[in-house]
Structures are given as structure tokens and as C-alpha cells.
Amino acid sequence: MIDLFLSEPRCDEDVDSGDSMKLRASLLNELESTIWSVITSGSRSEARLWLCNTIAGMTSITPRHQCELFLNLLKSQKHGLASQLLHMMFEKKPQMGGSILAKRxxxxxxxxxxxxxxxxxWFVNYSSGNGLELGKGAKALSQFAFKNRDICWEELEWKGKHGQSPAVVATKPHYFLDLDIQQTVENFLENVPEFWSSNEFTESVKDGDIFFIDRQFFVQYFIDLMYEEDAGDIWEVIGEFLTGQPFSSLCHHLLITLEEQDLFSFLKLLRRCLHPTMESKYFNGISSLFEIVLAKSEVPGSIDRILLLNAIITQGRQLLRLLHEEDAQNSQERVKEIVSKISAIPSNSNSLIFFFKNACEMSTSEVMKCLGLQCWVLYYRMSQECRTPESWESVFLNNHIGFRRSDKYALLDDDGLSDEQIVDKSRKKRKARKKRRRNQDLLDDYDDALVKFDPTSEKLDMLSNSGSWLLSTDGYLATWTNVDLPDHLHLHCLSKWMTWLFAK
Structure with missing residues (x-):
């Protein structure tokens, strides 16, 4: 039997801190060491990526706070972070950088x-429906040249045998298309310095399109503005950009560039911005649950503890994948052995929670780590032991979880996708064929999405032994397949436990 420990603790219940509970704590510590060895043996960078993805999923960070968070890092001379941010700004909001460049x-x-x-x-002409037209740079040059013809007309180089006079060009401005752009620009660089600060040229670069010619040049120039000149306007624009972008987008683009120590510094700053709601009904995802852990934990001495907590809380499926890799065979056997021993310990939902909550020698971080490890044990068991509808029904009944069978099946295709992900696509195609093929067999209706059934097929056996469920844990709102049930119940259990742990 898999006990999910969902019986709410009673304040008047005695805490059983006997040998069985001490054994559980000892085994959880052994499990921690084994999991950590798997992470550090070659997957540490992946664990960092998991952490960055979890942070990106947080939804309680305000625009003002996200701006402060990243500005604090940027102002500590993080050139790599600045480079990544500028690339992002040039890509998403080039006009913001263009406004800075136009002033210079x-x-x-x-x-x-x-x-x-x-x-x-930049000074190229381009083709349009009406033939060749002046590009932004060429248009700025021609406008400046005509307006200031008394000082620069002689610097214009023409492709023809002779040049054009201002009077002729005034009536036929398309003649500017006949300029020798390369030689004219060289002449302006040498003899017409006024052009490069003119209103005409400034206007041509305001939209930031010029960044795409050589983005790295402008990234380096803006970094010099930030750190060598400490230009106030560039910092103001960066702050505006940081405030306006989704927090998730900033995290996905910027956190991956940080060294571990800088990421750790970011996390310490992030904790000050977190004020999570301590009711399980408000936990709308695994990232919001991790907010609780991060906000309530004591600041550790290194990022290792946070990497571990994130892995066991948010990445149950990925940890299983790591354990099933060839070079983790010994760790896989060790985990299996530890989980088996933990599962053999007599369980008492109330005394388990009270034991962790009231163990005076444990810090809050230690308690949350133990709860996270215990919940991962449940995730492991559900993933390994629950393969049939009967096994899931047993879990639901033993833990007083209301359930209803859904009319959808959880058959997997060759790519490991569930039918819920592919049936919608199949139904659309089915409607298009219906008028032409009314008498076609039902199996053929799904021939592009589901495998054709064979009475001896293993997948037919899977169909008969699998299903999907509506559960009382979420008010019967979502349909959960067998593949997703461990993730859902893992989140549900840990949310409940954290709520009880911090209940006043």
C-alpha cells in the first residue's frame, strides 16, 4: 500500500519519535546522498538549468522587483550578463537602444x-513594388546632401559619366539611386563630419535597425557606456526594458549566463521579494510551491542545497531519467534499496508530519528537505508500482481520494505521446473525411495518429490496462493520465504538507 500521508495532523496527537521515525530520517539522508551523487557526477549543469526553469515559472514577482533584481547584478560589473541582456533588448525592443544611439x-x-x-x-537601396527605393541610410544621406548642398554636393559620387546638379535632382529625386554609395560614404567620412550628427542621420538610426548589421559591435559599445562612462540614460533605458519584459522571459534569457556564485546571489535577493500564500489551494504549479521552500528556508552556505531541493521537488521525472542512464546503474540499485526500506516502515500520517515539524534538532530547511525527499519516495513508488487502473484505484481508495474514470484512454503512441495529445488532431481530420468515407472503420479514422490495433499487439494490452482519471484533489476539473498522475499527486501531497508545516 502506498500511503500519501494526507490525513491532516491533529494538534492533540502525541508525536511518535521512536526508532521507526529515526530510521526514516536516517534513510532519507542516505537517499539525499545518493541523489546528490547522481547530480554531481555529470548532471550539475542540468540541475542548474532545472533551477533556472523553476525560477522562470514564478508568478508573484512584480515588475518593479524583477527590475531591481537584475539591475543589482548588472551593476556589479557582470559583463556577460550585460551582453546577453543587450542582445535580448536589440532583438525584442531595438528602438529602445536606438534612442540611446541616436544621441551619439x-x-x-x-x-x-x-x-x-x-x-x-546601411546605405543600400532596396527593391519595392515600384522599383528601387532609397533605404534608411541612403535616404538620410540624400536629404542631408540636398539640404546642405553648398557644403557637400561635391562629395557625391555618381555612377554615370557625369554628376547631377542640385537643380536636376530637385525635379528628379530618383537620380539619387545612381549614387556610388561606397565612394560617397567614404567622402562623407573624410570631409563631411556634420552629416554624422545631423538630424537626418539621427532619425535614420532611431528605430535600432542598424544593430542588425553588426550586433556585437553595438553590444560592446553599450557595455562601455554602462561600465566605462556610467551613462545615466543607458541605465534608465535598461531599467525600463527590464520592467517591461515578462519575468519568465528574462529568466530564460539571462539566468543561464550566470556563474553559480552569481546565481546564488540572485537567489538570495529573490528571497526578499517572495511573500507566498500559505494555503495549498493557491499553489497553481510546482514553481509556486518552490517559492514556499525558497522563502521559508534559511540562507544556506552554497547553492548546493537549493539545487537539491529544486531537483527533488520539481524534477521527479528527470531524476528518474538520470537514474536509468547506464552510468547510474549502481545509484539506481541503491535508490531502489533505500526506497524499499523506507516503504517497509510502518506509517502514520499524523506522526510523520508532527515528527518533522517538531524535531527540535532540525532547522526549517532540514524539515523541508526531509518532506521533499519523502515526497520523492512516493513519486518513485507511484512511477514504478502503479501501472494498471486497479493499482491506481487502490492508491485513491487507501488515501481517501475521490475519483471517476474518464472516457479517454491513456494509450501511448510510438513517440511516447498520450492519446489526449493526439486525438484532437485526429478528430479534425476525421470530420474532413466524414462525408467521403462514412462507412470507414473507426480504426482507419485514426490511422495518422494512433497505431492500428492488432489482437496480439502489446499496445492493445496497454489500452485495456490503462485509463485516465478525474480526481477530487482538483475538484474533478482536469483529466489525469497514468503518466501524469505521479506528478500531480506529488504536487498535491507536498502542497498539503507545506501548508500543515507552517500552519499557525
Whole structure:
């Protein structure tokens, strides 16, 4: 029997802290060591990525706080982080960087000098439905040249045998398409410095499109503005960008660039912004549950404890995958042995929670770690032992979880996808065929999504031995397949336990 420990503790119940409970705590420590050895033996970088993904899923961080979090890191001379942020800003909001560059457009003299390829890219003409038209750079150059013809007309180089006069170009502005762009830009670089700070040229770069010519050049230039000149306007724009972006997007783009110590510093800052609701009904995902752990934990001496807690709380399926890899065979056997011993300990839902909560020698972090490990034990057992509808029904009944069978099946296709993920697609195709193939057998209706059934097929056996469920744990709102039940019940159990742990 798998006991999910869902009986709410009673305050008047005696705490059983006898040998069986001490044995459970000892075995959980052994399990921790085994799991940590798997993580550190080659999957530490993956564990960091798991942590970054969990943080990205947090929804309680306000725009003001996310701006403060990343600005604190950026202002500590994190050039790698700054580079990644600028790449992100140039990609998503180039006009924000363009507004900074426009104030310093003279720097583009250096950008174009000695680099005809860049000049041709920016001052190029482009094809449209009406033929060739001036590009942004070429248009700025032509407007400036005509407006200031008394000082720069001689610097225009024409492709024809002779140049064009201002009077002719005034009536036929398309003649500017005949400019020798490369030579003209070189002349302007050498003899017309006024152009590079002119309103015409400034306007042409405001939208930030110029960044795409050589993004790395501008990234380095902006980093110099940030850290060498400490320019106030660049920091203001960066703050505006950080405030306006989704927290999840910032995390996915920026946290992966941090060294472990910097990520640890970020987590310590993040804890100050977390004020999670301590009622399990408000836990809308695994990331919100991890907020509880992060907010309530004491600050550890290193990031190791947080990596472990995140792995056992949010990455049950991935840990199983690591254990099933060839080089983790010994760890897999060890975990199996430890889980078997823990499962053999007589269980008492109330005394288990009270034991962890009232064990005076345990810190809050230690208690949460033990609860996380115990919950992963349940995840492991459900993943390994519950393979049939009967086994799941036993879990539901023994833990007083109301359930109803769904009319959908949990048959997996060759790619490991459940029918819930592919039946919708099949139904659309089925409707399109219906008028032409009314008498077609039902199996053929799904021939592009489900395997064809064979009376001797193993997948037919899977169909008869699998299903999906509606559970009272979420008010019968979601349909859970056998594959997803361990994840759902793991979250449900740990949410309950954390709520009881911090109940006043």
C-alpha cells in the first residue's frame, strides 16, 4: 500500500519519535546522498538549468522587483550578463537602444570607417513594388546632401559619366539611386563630419535597425557606456526594458549566463521579494510551491542545497531519467534499496508530519528537505508500482481520494505521446473525411495518429490496462493520465504538507 500521508495532523496527537521515525530520517539522508551523487557526477549543469526553469515559472514577482533584481547584478560589473541582456533588448525592443544611439550618432563614423561592407548594408537601396527605393541610410544621406548642398554636393559620387546638379535632382529625386554609395560614404567620412550628427542621420538610426548589421559591435559599445562612462540614460533605458519584459522571459534569457556564485546571489535577493500564500489551494504549479521552500528556508552556505531541493521537488521525472542512464546503474540499485526500506516502515500520517515539524534538532530547511525527499519516495513508488487502473484505484481508495474514470484512454503512441495529445488532431481530420468515407472503420479514422490495433499487439494490452482519471484533489476539473498522475499527486501531497508545516 502506498500511503500519501494526507490525513491532516491533529494538534492533540502525541508525536511518535521512536526508532521507526529515526530510521526514516536516517534513510532519507542516505537517499539525499545518493541523489546528490547522481547530480554531481555529470548532471550539475542540468540541475542548474532545472533551477533556472523553476525560477522562470514564478508568478508573484512584480515588475518593479524583477527590475531591481537584475539591475543589482548588472551593476556589479557582470559583463556577460550585460551582453546577453543587450542582445535580448536589440532583438525584442531595438528602438529602445536606438534612442540611446541616436544621441551619439557620431560614433557611427568609427562604425563605417574602413568597413565598406557595413556602409553598403546601411546605405543600400532596396527593391519595392515600384522599383528601387532609397533605404534608411541612403535616404538620410540624400536629404542631408540636398539640404546642405553648398557644403557637400561635391562629395557625391555618381555612377554615370557625369554628376547631377542640385537643380536636376530637385525635379528628379530618383537620380539619387545612381549614387556610388561606397565612394560617397567614404567622402562623407573624410570631409563631411556634420552629416554624422545631423538630424537626418539621427532619425535614420532611431528605430535600432542598424544593430542588425553588426550586433556585437553595438553590444560592446553599450557595455562601455554602462561600465566605462556610467551613462545615466543607458541605465534608465535598461531599467525600463527590464520592467517591461515578462519575468519568465528574462529568466530564460539571462539566468543561464550566470556563474553559480552569481546565481546564488540572485537567489538570495529573490528571497526578499517572495511573500507566498500559505494555503495549498493557491499553489497553481510546482514553481509556486518552490517559492514556499525558497522563502521559508534559511540562507544556506552554497547553492548546493537549493539545487537539491529544486531537483527533488520539481524534477521527479528527470531524476528518474538520470537514474536509468547506464552510468547510474549502481545509484539506481541503491535508490531502489533505500526506497524499499523506507516503504517497509510502518506509517502514520499524523506522526510523520508532527515528527518533522517538531524535531527540535532540525532547522526549517532540514524539515523541508526531509518532506521533499519523502515526497520523492512516493513519486518513485507511484512511477514504478502503479501501472494498471486497479493499482491506481487502490492508491485513491487507501488515501481517501475521490475519483471517476474518464472516457479517454491513456494509450501511448510510438513517440511516447498520450492519446489526449493526439486525438484532437485526429478528430479534425476525421470530420474532413466524414462525408467521403462514412462507412470507414473507426480504426482507419485514426490511422495518422494512433497505431492500428492488432489482437496480439502489446499496445492493445496497454489500452485495456490503462485509463485516465478525474480526481477530487482538483475538484474533478482536469483529466489525469497514468503518466501524469505521479506528478500531480506529488504536487498535491507536498502542497498539503507545506501548508500543515507552517500552519499557525
Amino acid at each position: 550618432s557620431h560614433i557611427l563614423e568609427i562604425f563605417f570607417e574602413g568597413n565598406p561592407k557595413r556602409a553598403l548594408q
